[in-house]
Every structure is written in C-alpha cells, then in structure tokens.
Amino acid sequence: MTDSYAHSAGKMMTRAALYGLVSLALYFLLYFFEDTILEFTSRGGWYFIAPVVIAFVFSFFHGAFTSHFWDTLGIKAKK
Amino acid sequence: MELATNFIPLSALDVTYLLVVGFIGGLVSGFIGSGGAFVLTPAMMSMGVPGIIAVASNMCHKFPKALVGAIKRAKYGQVDVKLGIVVGVSAEAGVLYGAHIQQMIHQSFGDAGSNLYVSLAFVVVLGIIGSYVLWDAMKMRHATDDEAEKVSRIARWVQSIHIPGTMVYFKSLNARVSVLFTIPLGFATGMLAATVAVGGFIGVPAMHYILGAPALMASASELVVAFVMGVGGTMKYAWSGLVDIRLAMIILAGSLFGIQLGAIGTTYVKPHMIKMVMGVIMVLVLFSRAIAIPVYLSELDLIDKLAPHLPGALLNISFVVLIAALASGAAIVFAALWRGISTSRHEAALAVTPATMFAPDVVAMPTSPQLSPLGRFERFLLATDGSEYSAGAVRESLRMASKCGARIRAISVVAGGDVELHAMGEQLITKELNTARAHLDEVQQQASAAGVACESEATQSSQVYQEIVSQAERMQADLIVMGRRGRHGLARLMVGPSTVRVIGHAHCNVLVVPRAAKLVGRHFIVASDGSRFGDAAATTAARLAKLCHTPITVVSVIRPEHSEERKREAHTIVGRIVYFLKQEGVVVEGIVPHGRPDEVIVQTANAKNSDLIILGSHGRTGLERVLLGGTSERVIDAARCAVLVVKSA
Numbered sequence: 158m159t160d161s162y163a164h165s166a167g168k169m170m171t172r173a174a175l176y177g178l179v180s181l182a183l184y185f186l187l188y189f190f191e192d193t194i195l196e197f198t199s200r201g202g203w204y205f206i207a208p209v210v211i212a213f214v215f216s217f218f219h220g221a222f223t224s225h226f227w228d229t230l231g232i233k234a235k236k
Numbered sequence: 237m238e239l240a241t242n243f244i245p246l247s248a249l250d251v252t253y254l255l256v257v258g259f260i261g262g263l264v265s266g267f268i269g270s271g272g273a274f275v276l277t278p279a280m281m282s283m284g285v286p287g288i289i290a291v292a293s294n295m296c297h298k299f300p301k302a303l304v305g306a307i308k309r310a311k312y313g314q315v316d317v318k319l320g321i322v323v324g325v326s327a328e329a330g331v332l333y334g335a336h337i338q339q340m341i342h343q344s345f346g347d348a349g350s351n352l353y354v355s356l357a358f359v360v361v362l363g364i365i366g367s368y369v370l371w372d373a374m375k376m377r378h379a380t381d382d383e384a385e386k387v388s389r390i391a392r393w394v395q396s397i398h399i400p401g402t403m404v405y406f407k408s409l410n411a412r413v414s415v416l417f418t419i420p421l422g423f424a425t426g427m428l429a430a431t432v433a434v435g436g437f438i439g440v441p442a443m444h445y446i447l448g449a450p451a452l453m454a455s456a457s458e459l460v461v462a463f464v465m466g467v468g469g470t471m472k473y474a475w476s477g478l479v480d481i482r483l484a485m486i487i488l489a490g491s492l493f494g495i496q497l498g499a500i501g502t503t504y505v506k507p508h509m510i511k512m513v514m515g516v517i518m519v520l521v522l523f524s525r526a527i528a529i530p531v532y533l534s535e536l537d538l539i540d541k542l543a544p545h546l547p548g549a550l551l552n553i554s555f556v557v558l559i560a561a562l563a564s565g566a567a568i569v570f571a572a573l574w575r576g577i578s579t580s581r582h583e584a585a586l587a588v589t590p591a592t593m594f595a596p597d598v599v600a601m602p603t604s605p606q607l608s609p610l611g612r613f614e615r616f617l618l619a620t621d622g623s624e625y626s627a628g629a630v631r632e633s634l635r636m637a638s639k640c641g642a643r644i645r646a647i648s649v650v651a652g653g654d655v656e657l658h659a660m661g662e663q664l665i666t667k668e669l670n671t672a673r674a675h676l677d678e679v680q681q682q683a684s685a686a687g688v689a690c691e692s693e694a695t696q697s698s699q700v701y702q703e704i705v706s707q708a709e710r711m712q713a714d715l716i717v718m719g720r721r722g723r724h725g726l727a728r729l730m731v732g733p734s735t736v737r738v739i740g741h742a743h744c745n746v747l748v749v750p751r752a753a754k755l756v757g758r759h760f761i762v763a764s765d766g767s768r769f770g771d772a773a774a775t776t777a778a779r780l781a782k783l784c785h786t787p788i789t790v791v792s793v794i795r796p797e798h799s800e801e802r803k804r805e806a807h808t809i810v811g812r813i814v815y816f817l818k819q820e821g822v823v824v825e826g827i828v829p830h831g832r833p834d835e836v837i838v839q840t841a842n843a844k845n846s847d848l849i850i851l852g853s854h855g856r857t858g859l860e861r862v863l864l865g866g867t868s869e870r871v872i873d874a875a876r877c878a879v880l881v882v883k884s885a
Contacts, residue, residue: 216300
C-alpha cells in the first residue's frame with residue numbers, strides 16, 4: 158500500500174513538473190516574441206482567432222499544471 | 237517592431253501586480269463563480285492601460301479561467317452544463333443590449349454620465365441583491381447541519397409553472413423549468429456584466445433564488461455562463477484588435493492558481509459560505525461605487541462643485557475599498573479552506589489512529605469495577621410539538637420502543653396558561669390544542685402500525701419543560717424522547733428551549749433526536765469523564781448495545797492542559813469501561829483523543845458513522861450551567877446523530 162501510494166505520488170509530481178515545464182516554455186515564448194505576438198493578435202478581423210487559440214492553449218497546459226500543483230502540495234478536494 | 241500605440245510596456249512590478257490580483261480574483265471566482273473582474277479592469281487602468289484594452293484583455297483572461305474552473309467543479313458534480321449554456325447564450329444578448337445602452341448614455345452625457353450610470357447600477361443592484369444574499373447567509377449560519385438548503389417560495393412557483401413547448405429539464409433544479417424564465421434571467425445577467433463587469437452578481441442569486449438551484453451548483457454553473465459570455469466578448473473585442481494578449485495571459489497565470497484553490501474550497505464548506513463571500517464582496521463593492529457618486533454628480537453639475545482635491549481623494553478611496561472587497565472575499569475563502577482542511581484531516585486521523593487505541597487486557601483493573609445499575613427502557617415519554625423538528629423523535633421513539641418492547645406516552649404541550657395568553661385569545665389556544673390532538677392521533681396510528689402500545693395527551697402549560705418533566709415523573713418514565721431545534725450559540729442560551737431545560741430538570745434519561753437522524757444500531761459512542769455519570773452512560777450503553785448487537789467506541793477526551801496524572805487517569809477510565817462492556821459481551825474499543833471534549837466527541841461520532849452518542853449528565857441547570865457550560869448541550873447542538881443523556885439520580 159505504501160509502495161503504491163509512493164508510486165502515485167511520484168507519478169503526480171512527474172506530471173506536475175511536465176505540465177509546469179510546458180507552461181513555463183509557453184510564457185517564455187510569449188515574453189521572447191512579445192512584439193511579434195502582440196502585433197499578430199491585434200490585427201483585428203479574422204485574426205481574432207489568434208488570441209482565442211492562445212488563450213485555450215495556455216489554459217490547457219497551465220490549468221493542468223496548477224491542478225497538479227495543489228495536488229502535489231496535498232491540497233485536494235474533500236472526498 | 238514597435239508596440240502598437242494602445243499597448244503599454246510592462247515592467248516586472250506590473251507583472252507581479254497582475255499576477256497577485258489575478259490570483260486573488262481567481263480564488264474568489266473559483267469559489268463563487270464570478271468576481272475579480274470588477275477589480276482587474278480598474279487595476280489595469282491604474283497601470284495606464286486604456287479602458288477599452290483593459291476590458292478586452294480582462295474578457296480574454298476570463299473565459300479560459302472560467303473553463304478551467306468549470307471543469308474542476310464539474311469533477312465534484314457541481315456543474316449544470318445545460319443551465320450554464322442556456323443562461324450564457326441569453327446573457328450574450330444581454331451583453332450586446334447593455335453595451336448599446338452604455339454607448340447611448342456615453343453619447344448623450346459623456347464620461348461623467350456613463351460613470352454615474354455604472355455607479356448607480358452598482359448601488360441599486362448590489363444594494364438590493366447583495367444585502368439579501370448577506371442576510372440569507374447570516375440566517376443560514378444558524379441552521380443545523382442536517383437542514384438541507386431550502387428551495388425559495390418563488391423558485392417553487394417558477395418550477396410549478398408549465399408552459400407547453402418551452403419546458404426544459406435541468407439537473408441542478410431536479411425539475412423542468414420554462415426557458416421563458418431562464419432567458420430573461422440570462423439577459424439580465426448579460427446586461428449587468430456589460431454594465432458592472434460582473435454578471436455573476438445577478439446570475440448566481442437568480443439561479444439560486446429564482447430557479448431553485450443549490451447555491452453550490454448555481455455558483456459552479458455561473459462559470460459556464462462566464463465562459464460562454466467570455467468567448468463571445470473576446471471574439472468581439474479581438475475582431476477590433478483590442479486584446480492585449482500579454483496582459484490576459486499574465487493575469488491568467490495567477491488566476492488559474494487561484495481558481496483551482498477556490499474550487500477545492502467549495503468542497504469543504506457549507507452552502508452559506510458561498511453566499512457569505514458573495515454578500516460581503518457585493519456590499520463592499522457597493523460602498524466603493526457609492527463613494528465615487530458625488531464626483532460624477534459634480535461633473536454633471538447636478539450638485540455643487542467639489543473642492544479641487546476632493547474628486548481625486550474620493551476616487552482613490554473608492555479604488556482602495558474595491559481592492560478591500562476582493563481581499564475580504566479572498567480572506568474568507570482562505571479561512572474556510574484552512575478550517576475545512578484541518579477539520580477533515582483531524583477526522584481522518586481520528587478514524588485511523590491506532591496509537592490512541594489500546595487493548596483492555598493490559599489495563600490494570602481497579603479494586604471495584606462495579607458500575608451504576610442503570611439501563612431500563614420500558615416506559616417512554618415522547619414530547620412532540622408536531623413540527624418538522626419533532627419528526628425524528630417520533631420516528632425513532634417508535635423504532636426503539638418496538639425493539640425494547642416499551643410503551644409510549646406521547647404528549648404535546650401547548651404554551652399557554654398565562655393570564656396574558658388567555659387574554660390574548662382563548663380561541664388561539666383551543667386551535668393549537670386541536671392541531672396538537674390531530675398530530676397525536678397520527679402518532680398513535682403510527683404506533684399501532686408498529687405494534688407499540690401508545691397513549692397520548694395534548695395539554696397546555698405556561699412552562700413547557702416543567703409539564704414534560706412532571707409528566708415523566710408521574711408515569712415514572714425511563715426515557716424522555718425529544719426533537720432538537722436548530723438554534724446555536726447565544727440565541728439558544730437566551731431562548732432556553734425546552735430540550736435543554738428538560739435535560740437539566742429531568743430525573744430520567746433524555747434522548748434528543750435531530751429530525752434527519754436514524755437510530756438503527758450501526759455504532760454507538762460512549763463518552764465518559766470518569767465520573768459516576770460516565771459510568772451510568774456505560775451501563776445504559778451496554779443494555780442498548782446488547783439489544784441491537786451494536787459495536788461501541790468508548791471516548792474519554794483529554795485537554796492539552798491536563799496533567800500527566802489526569803491523562804493516565806483517562807486511559808484507566810476508558811480501560812475500565814471497555815473491560816466492563818467486554819464482560820457484557822459487547823464489541824468495544826477505547827480511545828483517548830486530545831482536544832475540546834464536545835468537538836472531539838462529535839468528530840469521533842461522524843468519523844465512525846455512529847447513530848447514537850451516549851453521555852452522562854451532571855444535571856446542572858440555571859446559572860451554574862451558563863457559567864460552566866455543558867459539554868452535553870454542545871454535543872447535542874453539533875451532533876448529526878441522536879444523543880442519549882443518561883441521568884444518574
């Protein structure tokens with residue numbers, strides 16, 4: 158039982174780290190290509206799709222990371 | 237490449253500021269389904285971001301945040317996606333109409349007119365809804381744990397209206413409701429969102445009070461509404477190229493941490509906490525906007541010009557109160573989360589801690605293991621007032637009498653007999669007595685169906701508790717069975733309900749049954765402080781446990797400030813009772829937990845899923861009880877299960 162608990166905790170930390178790295182990479186790209194991205198997303202017209210897609214991508218990876226983050230700290234929903 | 241002129245450069249301080257405000261806004265949103273937006277837009281504007289960019293970027297962070305929050309809360313079964321989408325789509329129409337009105341006001345009256353309209357909308361809407369939500373939350377605080385959330389009268393009416401071709405089933409309401417009700421509510425939510433940036437201030441109360449969704453589900457489904465509105469709004473603003481994606485994603489970085497935490501928080505709190513947070517925020521935001529109103533009135537020349545320094549000062553104070561509103565909400569969420577997690581962990585520890593349990597065989601026995609000769613259950617006095625609070629007492633007294641072969645005398649005492657009361661209306665008392673008799677007839681029918689001998693009497697007395705106690709004396713009752721009113725704290729102490737007084741004055745045992753409690757013999761808790769009263773409780777418990785083949789946990793709570801000698805004594809007490817119960821053939825374990833006795837006893841009962849707590853009573857009444865405080869009364873107040881107070885005469 159202890160082994161399986163340790164195994165699942167380890168798995169959770171690995172996932173948190175993985176999503177965290179992807180999330181960090183996304184924010185790094187946003188910082189690094191700030192001007193280009195800002196220009197592209199503010200062109201208006203059909204380019205409206207760009208900020209919407211970016212928001213979805215960020216929410217997927219960063220949302221998964223934040224969820225695993227609190228889990229890893231032991232802050233979980235009451236069962 | 238140059239930055240577009242509308243987009244400001246961001247410093248490290250700006251980024252940190254947005255992360256923190258985003259986190260707090262997310263925390264509140266995750267908890268109450270909305271909020272945060274009303275601070276984020278002015279927060280961005282205070283950094284120099286143009287108003288329209290701030291609104292657009294806020295919108296762009298809002299929908300992914302709401303999506304993540306909705307998915308999280310859907311995992312807890314709190315989201316009604318259909319309700320969220322139906323309200324969300326009609327809210328979109330409301331947003332467009334609200335924006336159109338805003339535009340018209342702006343064209344006619346300029347910035348000051350527009351600001352005045354927004355502030356007045358805040359004050360009127362939040363004044364009415366916010367105060368009601370807060371009042372309801374305060375009222376719900378005093379409800380007992382067992383009481384489920386009540387569906388409001390208006391929601392019951394809405395659910396009862398059937399308009400063919402428009403009826404839709406919503407799982408959160410567990411009822412079919414006409415979309416002709418949901419569409420205007422969604423529309424109003426959208427209009428408010430376009431005006432004050434937080435549609436949830438009307439959406440959540442509307443779904444809860446008007447449609448009848450539980451507060452938790454209303455706040456969770458509001459996240460779906462926010463998502464639908466956010467996507468629509470973002471598309472609209474992004475089409476004009478107004479979204480600053482950097483601002484939106486930075487706020488999102490903080491708010492996703494917050495929204496996860498807020499959503500987790502909802503699983504630890506009672507529904508009134510959702511209303512409490514929402515009510516506090518709404519009322520504080522109301523003050524914030526009210527402070528700014530004189531500035532706009534002065535700009536429109538509707539009042540005298542303010543002193544030159546005053547407008548700036550008032551607007552600054554308004555912004556600080558706005559931040560305080562969000563911070564207060566977040567503080568309440570944090571506190572509730574902290575308390576919830578601590579309690580939950582404590583309960584889990586109690587359930588699995590073998591360290592505090594010990595085998596009775598190793599406990600040295602005192603020279604005389606003799607316990608008090610109590611535990612007869614042949615004559616019950618059932619005191620019922622016919623209200624919902626007595627339903628559990630009636631049901632369980634019949635069940636228990638059937639098991640013990642006892643006979644029941646059911647009484648209903650109508651408060652009266654005072655000269656003044658007689659003067660107020662003989663007819664009123666007669667009417668109440670007739671109602672009581674009708675109720676007692678029903679009890680007798682139930683008793684006869686259960687094969688229990690039962691007689692009944694409706695009577696009147698100026699002191700209800702005295703009548704109950706004297707009737708118990710006259711019939712030489714072994715047990716008085718009563719319900720429990722949902723009063724806590726000071727109100728209970730001041731009102732002094734009959735139950736507490738009966739326990740204080742009765743010479744026989746008193747069984748207090750909350751209306752939802754069931755006494756089926758799953759598990760009993762016996763609490764002892766080592767006195768003869770605790771021994772009496774153990775003897776009574778033995779009799780009941782043998783009758784129902786029920787396992788028992790013996791608890792003797794020690795406080796941290798107790799001496800080592802007292803702690804050793806607690807182990808001996810538990811060992812002695814465990815030994816006695818084992819001799820009686822009862823399956824038993826003993827624990828010596830630390831903490832406040834009433835809290836620990838109730839927590840242990842919850843953790844063990846007990847259906848009865850058995851306590852000895854010191855029988856204190858009056859001033860002595862007020863000064864010393866009664867553990868048994870606090871246990872009765874907080875317990876979800878029935879509590880048997882054993883008196884050792």
